[in-house]
Amino acid sequence: MAVTAAQPSSTRRAKARVGLLGGSFDPIHVAHVALAQAALRELALDRVDFIPAGEPWQRAPLQASPADRLAMLELAIAGLPSLAINPMELQRQGATYTLETLRALPAGPDYIWLLGADQLANFCTWNGWEEIVERVTLAVASRPGTPLAAPQALTERLRGLQRSLLALPFTPMDVSASDIRQRLAQGVSTAGRLPAAVADYIARHGLYQSAAAPFTRT
Ligand SMILES: Nc1ncnc2c1ncn2[C@@H]1O[C@H](COP(=O)(O)OP(=O)(O)OP(=O)(O)O)[C@@H](O)[C@H]1O
Numbered sequence: 001m002a003v004t005a006a007q008p009s010s011t012r013r014a015k016a017r018v019g020l021l022g023g024s025f026d027p028i029h030v031a032h033v034a035l036a037q038a039a040l041r042e043l044a045l046d047r048v049d050f051i052p053a054g055e056p057w058q059r060a061p062l063q064a065s066p067a068d069r070l071a072m073l074e075l076a077i078a079g080l081p082s083l084a085i086n087p088m089e090l091q092r093q094g095a096t097y098t099l100e101t102l103r104a105l106p107a108g109p110d111y112i113w114l115l116g117a118d119q120l121a122n123f124c125t126w127n128g129w130e131e132i133v134e135r136v137t138l139a140v141a142s143r144p145g146t147p148l149a150a151p152q153a154l155t156e157r158l159r160g161l162q163r164s165l166l167a168l169p170f171t172p173m174d175v176s177a178s179d180i181r182q183r184l185a186q187g188v189s190t191a192g193r194l195p196a197a198v199a200d201y202i203a204r205h206g207l208y209q210s211a212a213a214p215f216t217r218t
């Protein structure tokens, strides 16, 4: 696999470098925030935008509503420099396709799509992935449970485009939203897995009390 170590650069640039972290964020957790901050630092980004998915088509229905997921994102990044939220996917109807999002972003910046090793392994199932890698640079973080490896088809596509896949230096974190949801439904501690303000929001709003109560759009 052609994975290139990420090189921070302090040289002046004409183009902004914007990281994009798409996800279900059901709920946002500490590894998401750590991933965005590592990317800011290691890839010398100007900003990272969190992009909550409206209807992630490869998943079972999400449990929290778009409004709750957005509120938790806002709490998680409050006061943290150079982190922002782009809610455009919540404003679209129908299945959420990353390619549609990328086509709608303003031209100008260099965009870097951040993802964990699990989604890298899954990448060639994404709608229009061949075009996605023309529009963004991928930067992958290691994640427990999935080897850091690109699918062969992606490696070949990147070679053809003469583009690199960036490996983000990231200390693996054994944290996932599905484990957090399960813990909350079973009344098990989530200590250290959620930003404090998000844990507080979940408790105040009684979210994730049951494993079988997905949010459904009307
Ligand atoms: N612990 C982690 N380490 C590295 N990347 C992560 C980690 N958790 C999430 N990510 C990445 O963040 C992005 C958004 O993740 P998502 O919102 O689906 O959270 P998740 O923890 O993977 O959720 P779930 O457990 O429900 O699958 C994905 O690219 C995913 O690979």
Ligand SMILES: O=C(O)c1ccc[n+]([C@@H]2O[C@H](COP(=O)([O-])O)[C@@H](O)[C@H]2O)c1
Pocket (backbone or CB within 6 Å): 021, 022, 023, 024, 025, 051, 053, 056, 058, 059, 096, 097, 098, 099, 119, 125, 126, 127, 128
């Ligand atoms: O566009 C697609 O076909 C596609 C398929 C799977 C995942 N994605 C995106 O990958 C990001 C992480 O997804 P998830 O399911 O791990 O939360 C999120 O932004 C999804 O919209 C996108």
